[in-house]
Amino acid sequence: MSKVIAFAMAAGLMLPITGLSAANAADVKVTWEEPSKYVDVQAADGSQKRFQENVFARFExxxxxxxxxxxxxxxxxxxxxxxxxxxxxxxxxxxxxxRELRIVRGHDFPMMQLSYKLVDSDGEVIQEGESRMRGRELPGQSRLSTPSSSRGGNLLEYEKPMVTEWFKNEFKQD
Known part of the structure; x- marks a missing residue:
C-alpha cells in the first residue's frame, strides 16, 4: 500500500481502491468513505493504522x-x-x-453498510443499491475469545461469511 493511500486512510478521506480483479472476473473498485466515523475498526494491542490497513485490504x-x-x-x-x-x-x-483484546462472543455480530453499483463495459448500470448487512451466529461461534492480533490468517473470519452471504443474495447467478 502506498504512503499516499495510508495517509489518506489515517486522515479519514474517501479512498478509491482499484485494480483488484482476478483473471476472468469483474473489476472491483472499493471506496472507504470517512473511515474515522466507522463504528468499530479498532485495533487491540497494536498499531491502529496498520490494523485498519490490514482490515481494509482483507475486505478488498x-x-x-x-x-x-x-x-x-x-x-x-x-x-x-x-x-x-x-x-x-x-x-x-x-x-x-x-492488555487490550478483541473479545468475540456469540452475540457480537459484525455489521457493514455500503452502496454498490455494477456497471458493464459501456458504463451502463446493471444493478445498484444500498445494503446494511449484519452477521449472524455461525456454528462454533457461540463463545470465543481471541486477541485480534493473534487471528493472523483468520482476519475477518466472522465478517467474511456475512459479506459472502450478502454478495450471493445481491448477485444471484441464474
Missing amino acids: EIFAELASELPSDQTLHITVTNVDLAGAIEYHDINGVP
Whole structure:
C-alpha cells in the first residue's frame, strides 16, 4: 500500500481502491468513505493504522474473490460507509500485564453498510443499491475469545461469511 493511500486512510478521506480483479472476473473498485466515523475498526494491542490497513485490504480481497463470479466485462463499485467488526475491545489482565483484546462472543455480530453499483463495459448500470448487512451466529461461534492480533490468517473470519452471504443474495447467478 502506498504512503499516499495510508495517509489518506489515517486522515479519514474517501479512498478509491482499484485494480483488484482476478483473471476472468469483474473489476472491483472499493471506496472507504470517512473511515474515522466507522463504528468499530479498532485495533487491540497494536498499531491502529496498520490494523485498519490490514482490515481494509482483507475486505478488498474478499470482494475481489466474490467478484470472480461476475463477468469480466463488468465493474463493481463499492462505497463502504460503516463497519463494525465482530466483538469488542476489552481490557484484561494477562499474567499481570493489562492488555487490550478483541473479545468475540456469540452475540457480537459484525455489521457493514455500503452502496454498490455494477456497471458493464459501456458504463451502463446493471444493478445498484444500498445494503446494511449484519452477521449472524455461525456454528462454533457461540463463545470465543481471541486477541485480534493473534487471528493472523483468520482476519475477518466472522465478517467474511456475512459479506459472502450478502454478495450471493445481491448477485444471484441464474
